[in-house]
Structure formats: structure tokens, C-alpha cells
Amino acid sequence: MAGVSTKEIKTRIRSMESTKQITKAMEMVAASKLRHAQARVINSRPYFETLYTTITDIVNSNSDFSSPYLTQRTGNKKLFVVIAGDRGLAGGYNSNILKLVYAQIEGAEATVLPIGRKAVDFFRSKGIPALTESYSDAADVSIGDCFSIAKLISKAYLKDEFDEIHIGYTNFVSVLSQTPATLQMLPLLHRPTEKPAQTEILYEPDSTEVFAAIVPEYLGGILYGALCESRAAEQAARRTAMESATQNAEDMIADLSLKFNQARQAAITQEITEIVAGS
Amino acid sequence: MTPFRLTIISPDGPEFEGNVEELIVRTTSGDLGILAGHANCVAPLGMGRATVVMDGKKRYGACIGGLLSMVDGKATLVATTFEWAEDIDPERAESSYQRAQQVLGSKDASDAEIALAQARLRRALVRKSVAGSK
Numbered sequence: 001m002a003g004v005s006t007k008e009i010k011t012r013i014r015s016m017e018s019t020k021q022i023t024k025a026m027e028m029v030a031a032s033k034l035r036h037a038q039a040r041v042i043n044s045r046p047y048f049e050t051l052y053t054t055i056t057d058i059v060n061s062n063s064d065f066s067s068p069y070l071t072q073r074t075g076n077k078k079l080f081v082v083i084a085g086d087r088g089l090a091g092g093y094n095s096n097i098l099k100l101v102y103a104q105i106e107g108a109e110a111t112v113l114p115i116g117r118k119a120v121d122f123f124r125s126k127g128i129p130a131l132t133e134s135y136s137d138a139a140d141v142s143i144g145d146c147f148s149i150a151k152l153i154s155k156a157y158l159k160d161e162f163d164e165i166h167i168g169y170t171n172f173v174s175v176l177s178q179t180p181a182t183l184q185m186l187p188l189l190h191r192p193t194e195k196p197a198q199t200e201i202l203y204e205p206d207s208t209e210v211f212a213a214i215v216p217e218y219l220g221g222i223l224y225g226a227l228c229e230s231r232a233a234e235q236a237a238r239r240t241a242m243e244s245a246t247q248n249a250e251d252m253i254a255d256l257s258l259k260f261n262q263a264r265q266a267a268i269t270q271e272i273t274e275i276v277a278g279s
Numbered sequence: 280m281t282p283f284r285l286t287i288i289s290p291d292g293p294e295f296e297g298n299v300e301e302l303i304v305r306t307t308s309g310d311l312g313i314l315a316g317h318a319n320c321v322a323p324l325g326m327g328r329a330t331v332v333m334d335g336k337k338r339y340g341a342c343i344g345g346l347l348s349m350v351d352g353k354a355t356l357v358a359t360t361f362e363w364a365e366d367i368d369p370e371r372a373e374s375s376y377q378r379a380q381q382v383l384g385s386k387d388a389s390d391a392e393i394a395l396a397q398a399r400l401r402r403a404l405v406r407k408s409v410a411g412s413k
Binding site for chain 1: 286293306311320346348
């Protein structure tokens with residue numbers, strides 16, 4: 001105990017306190033951003049879900065496979081659209097989604113379309129080619145950008161540049177739980193339901209054209225939904241991470257204060273002993 | 280007239296859900312009217328006015344992009360943007376229209392800017408015409 005000077009402990013307490021202030025501030029910023037992001041997820045979720053179920057219903061009851069969006073291809077050229085964050089300090093948010101996508105990429109001839117600086121940096125360091133890096137700021141991607149990305153990838157798909165297009169994003173389950181997931185965007189998966197479609201669907205003007213017009217819209221909608229989910233998940237992850245960091249800092253401060261008081265008391269006791277012994 | 284179930288949804292949230300008697304939307308191949316008992320159909324939406332007839336009264340909306348699906352007697356309008364006529368801000372549409380006209384009128388606009396301005400012009404025109412028909 002006597003070995004540690006009170007001054008040294010005091011410096012550590014002070015540095016811990018400033019760290020705590022930073023993490024506390026980050027926690028509060030994340031909490032306020034989370035509220036906005038959460039409201040947006042809740043608003044956009046019905047759209048995301050309706051769009052997804054409508055398209056799946058149409059695809060499943062469809063019997064005409066002339067549209068290129070429906071044909072399964074044999075090649076192995078995959079495109080992964082990956083949504084991650086721009087900044088770290090968000091617990092496992094970035095590493096979870098990047099790890100999940102990277103595990104799926106291995107062995108395939110893959111290209112990525114990273115959204116968010118962390119994703120751009122990660123795939124660059126792994127030497128995986130990127131289709132475009134113009135969406136490196138996940139915070140700046142707007143709904144209009146989602147539709148431009150959708151147009152870009154559906155065009156590339158039609159030109160046979162890719163055989164499969166997947167998206168990797170993080171599902172915002174709750175404030176405390178976020179799960180990374182991947183979803184196949186193209187070709188549209190055909191899962192025939194148990195009850196065969198008895199009713200024919202009328203396509204206006206015809207099925208190939210309907211799919212040609214709907215699919216880019218669908219991809220844009222899915223992208224926007226995934227982006228909203230990911231953003232909310234990022235803020236939630238950051239808030240939780242910063243909350244526990246603040247808690248840890250508080251614990252350490254309490255621990256150090258105890259040590260400081262002990263050292264101070266020891267010094268006083270020693271001084272008294274010396275004075276008594278000297279008189 | 281027999282009513283049918285209609286759901287209108289956009290990325291900003293659900294816009295409408297209820298029973299209506301008639302729905303007219305602008306698809307990419309022209310206006311399409313839906314009444315109860317319509318055959319199952321799917322159509323991509325263009326840009327234009329959507330008309331909903333409810334209790335004999337007409338209600339208009341600006342509907343841009345997305346798709347309409349009518350399956351098992353239930354209509355779902357999944358729109359990229361959807362605004363009811365009464366929610367449209369005519370001044371904003373007007374200023375957006377003016378800005379687009381300016382870009383299209385200038386000589387040194389790039390192709391991308393022109394494409395953007397054209398899209399904006401079309402949206403503004405739809406909004407202006409719908410706002411006028413409430």
C-alpha cells in the first residue's frame with residue numbers, strides 16, 4: 001500500500017473521470033439518435049414487410065419464368081451489399097456483420113458493395129474488389145441513394161456480371177439485441193407453396209415487363225429497410241457499449257478512490273508514528 | 280357498390296387501410312381502375328394521381344412509383360411515395376418545379392443534373408396537379 005503514492009492514484013482517478021465523461025456523452029448522443037432511428041424503423045417496417053411478402057407471394061404463385069430475375073444461374077459470381085457503420089465504439093456491431101458476410105464470401109468469386117466506412121476499410125484490407133465505394137458514409141445514404149444502388153445492381157445483374165446478389169445487414173430486434181443477417185436479393189427465390197396456385201395472376205402489361213419494372217423498386221425498398229434496421233441497430237449497440245463502459249469507469253473510480261483513501265490514511269498514520277517516536 | 284379492402288403503404292409508414300369502393304391508379308401502362316371482385320393482378324405504378332372512392336366520396340393522392348397488387352380480393356398499394364392531396368404543400372411543389380425548370384433551362388448542366396431535374400419536374404407536376412384537385 002505504501003508503495004503507491006497518493007499522487008499517482010489521483011492522476012489515474014482524474015484520467016478515468018474524463019474517460020467516463022466521454023463515454024457518458026457518447027451514450028447520451030447514441031440514445032437520442034436511437035430514438036429517431038427507432039421511430040423510422042417502426043414507420044418503415046410495414047412497408048418493408050408488405051413489399052417482401054407481396055413479391056414473395058407473386059413469385060411463388062408465378063408459373064412463367066421468362067424474366068431474368070427469376071432464373072437461377074449456375075455461376076458462382078456473387079455480389080454482397082454490406083451495411084456497416086462509419087465509426088467504431090459500437091460493441092460488436094461492425095465486427096459481427098463483417099464476420100458473417102466474410103464467412104459466406106470465402107470460396108466464392110465475390111464482389112462487395114460496402115456501405116459505411118468500416119465495411120469499406122474491412123473489404124479493402126481483405127483484398128476483395130468493390131463494385132463502388134461511393135457510399136462509404138452510411139449516415140449520408142438517403143432513400144434516393146437506395147434506389148440508385150438498386151438500379152445499379154439490377155443493371156449489373158442483367159448484364160450477367162453477377163449470378164447472385166445478397167445483402168448483409170443487422171436486424172434491430174430490440175434495444176438490447178441486434179442480429180446480423182444476410183438475405184438473397186436476386187434471383188428471386190421461388191419456393192412453391194404446398195397449395196399450388198389455382199388462380200392465375202394477371203400481369204399488366206405482361207409478366208416480364210412487370211418484373212423488369214418492379215424488381216428495381218423492390219430492391220430499393222429492401223435496401224432502404226435494411227439500412228433503417230442497421231442504423232437503429234448501430235445506435236442501440238453503441239448505446240449499450242457506452243453504457244457498460246461508463247459503468248466500468250465508475251467501478252474503477254470507486255476502486256481507486258478506496259485505494260487513495262487507504263494510502264492517505266497510511267501516510268497520516270505513519271507521520272503520527274514518526275512524531276510520537278521522535279518526542 | 281361492394282367495398283373491398285385496400286392498404287396503402289409507403290416507406291414513411293402506413294398511409295391508409297380500410298374498405299373502399301373503387302381505386303384508380305396510374306400504372307406504367309396507363310390508368311387502371313379496380314373494383315371489388317377484380318381478378319388477381321399485379322401492375323407496376325407510374326407517376327400520377329390515385330383516386331380512391333370511399334362512401335361515394337372521391338379522395339385524391341399523389342402516387343409515385345411502386346406496385347399495385349390485387350390478390351384474393353385484397354388490394355395493396357406499395358408506393359415509393361404517397362401523399363394525400365390535402366397533405367401536399369403546393370408552395371414546396373411550386374418551388375421544386377421552378378428549380379427544376381432553372382436547371383433544365385441552363386446551358387451548362389451535366390447529364391446527371393438534367394436527369395435529376397427531369398425527375399424532380401415530373402414529381403412536382405404530379406404534386407401540383409393533385410394538390411389542385413382536392
